[in-house]
Amino acid sequence: MAPKVLVSDKLSETAVQIFRDRGIDVTFDPSIGKDKDKLREVIGQYDGLAIRSATKVTEKILEAATNLKVVGRAGIGVDNVDIPAASKKGVIVMNTPFGNSVTTAEHAISLMMAVARQIPEANASTHAGKWEKSRFMGVELTAKTLGVIGAGNIGGIVCDRALGLKMKVVAYDPFLSEERATKLGVTKVDLDTLLARADFITLHVPLTDKTRNILSAENLAKTKKGVRIVNCARGGLIDEDALAEALKSGHVAGAALDVFAVEPATESPLFGLPNVVVTPHLGASTTEAQENVALQVAEQMSDYLLSGAVQNALNMPSVTAEEARIMGPWLKLAAHLGAFAGQMTDEPIKAINILYDGKVAEMNLDALGCGVIAGIMKATNPDVNMVSAPVVAKERGVQISTTTQAKSGVFDAYIKLTVVTDTRERSIAGTVFSDGKPRFIQIKGITIDAEVGQHMLYTTNEDTPGIIGTLGQTMGENSVNIANFTLGRSEAGKDAIALLYLDAPAPEAVLEKLRATGLFQQVRPLVFDVA
Structure with missing residues (x-):
């Protein structure tokens, strides 16, 4: 039977057609996303749910989603999806983080130019019949230093565009390697160095406990006098009150924000200040971006429902279609090893230790680990899967460790699982033969060769x-x-x-x-x- 997908928000007809062309039974009804009672009534029929921002995937909706396997968000933000509840239910939550990357990067560049030349104020003045040519004295971007906080996908595109504008670019990103920095053509620096050197600062990081208010009053004080600041990433990265004070004092010459700590932003200490450019979260608002994310989510959901490939999941390791094909037998083995240990263990599990030997150590270990844990947990909770099992294990306080090693025996590769309880350790190992069939090769340290x-x-x-x-x-x-x-x-x-x-x-x-x-x-x- 073909998988069934509900599209409950406005997606392009081209995206809906992708589902049809892939053999998926798709229902396109954007009105359902705004009617939570209707959604709860029908969601049990579907394997997949494709949404934008209007549909709220709450815990109550998930409780009624008896067949749901995947939620696909056409866009980056998933504030409208209860991800912990989805994980417990075993539902994969995907987004499309790259479909609007160029659009968001271009918006950041646009805002940087707008604040450099005071374009919005000059536009309003001219529309008002004034001719205040001498009032709007801007600055060039050429030869200025741009500080990029976060040099990931969008930040990397901004770096590329800025270099094309003949700017000097310094980047702060704890995960930026020297090799990646060289490839981007930027100088990797620490945050304090960036703050001291940059003429313009643009932010491209997610909002986390570590990045919240990364431009605090303290850090704003470390910036060069006359700096201009752009934020098209997430509200909450800048202390808006502190930024307003820095603008009023003249230490910060201008700011351009597309995102705010509270949205919709109907009031802000930044509103009404001179040389502050604000837009209503338009980073992804282009025709191309909206189409791209819709097509991307349709492809991702189809790939998962038809082949098991997992892309851009927020609560599950990603597995490409090629990995799914190659790893299929190993994922089965991982589940079998876990199932053996789970069915043989009658007392609470304290720790799960997984050893990967040989070529299997080069595969997607996060996915294989989820397979092992799911196999174990199914012994006591048949409803768990690769998404929910790690959550269940964590809730139970189970310690999970992974070890890899080069080929060490007669097999090209094997996986060994050891489960630890208060009274004993139980181990089992297995491999996959050339016929693609998983085999148990060792139990309790005793060598065997058992087809499963x-x-x-x-x-x-x-x-x-x-x-x-x-x-x-x-x-x-x-x-x-x-x-x-x-x-x-x-x-x-x-x-x-x-x-x-x-x-x-x-x-x-x-x-x-x-x-x-x-x-x-x-x-x-x-x-x-x-x-």
Whole structure:
């Protein structure tokens, strides 16, 4: 059955057609986004929900979204989506951070030019019939130093455009490498150096605890007298009261803001001040950007629903379509390893340790880790998935660690999972053979080679004669067919294990017969999702 997607906000017809062309059953009804009761009534029918800003994806909406797998926001901001609630529900939340990058960067450059030449004030004066040529004395951008706070995607485009205007560019970004700075053609500096050197400052960082009020009264005082400041990123990055005071004192010569701490901004200490240019959050407001983000969200959601590829997710590691194809068997193995450990563990888990050996260590470990954790958590909560499982693990205080190492054995690659409780550690390792089928290769340090089936039986015992016969005879007498039978032992006469792949689950009465023999320390039925 084709996945079903609801488009509840205004998206272009071209974007809606992308869903249709990809074989997705799409409902386009922009009126639903404004009617929360109607949305709650119908959302249970859909696998995907495509939105802009009008639709509010609240916890109540998510409670009713019994089939929902993905929410796609055409744009960057996701303030209208309850991401923690979506994560707990196992719903991926995607946005489109790059569809409006050029548009936002161009707006920043436009505002910088506007404040450099006092264009809005000069325009208003001239419209009023005045001819105040001598009043509006501007400054050139050429040869001036631009300080870029945040040299990511949008900031990088601003750097490129500024260099084209023959500006000197310095950038502050803790994640900016020297190699990336050289490629951009900018000088990497610390924040204090940027504040001291820049003639113009433009901000391109997200709003976090670390960046909130990054241009505080203290930092504004460190800037060069006559600096001009531009913010097209997020409100809250600048202390607006402090900026207003710096403008009134003349220390800051001008400012241009597209974003404010409180929006819609109907009042601000900056309003009415000379040489302050303000716009109502227009950074992404171009025809091209609106079309780009709509097309991008349609492609991303289609890719996920049809192939499992995850792009620009805010609560899940991204997995490209190519990664999804290559990693598919390894993701299955990760889930199987987790499922084994989860079903075998009866007490609270304190820690999960994952070792990646060989070529698998070069894959998307965040996604593989989510697969392992989901496999473990499903043993006690069948509704969890790769999105919600890490949230569940964190809520339970489970410590998760990851280790990688170069190829160290006969296998090109393997994953080893160790689960730690108050009383024991339980480990299992597996690999993927050339046929693409996951295999268990080690349990409790004992080497095995077991194909993974939907219904399996795991037993442990002391290595003594008669175990194989007892297992085979008991299964045969009760019409339980064994598809595959794997044995392993630590050494003669010591710990031994058996893993049986069954065509159907063994009835509880059969398991009790095995336990009654006194030969087995453990008799555990296991179930794996091999679809």
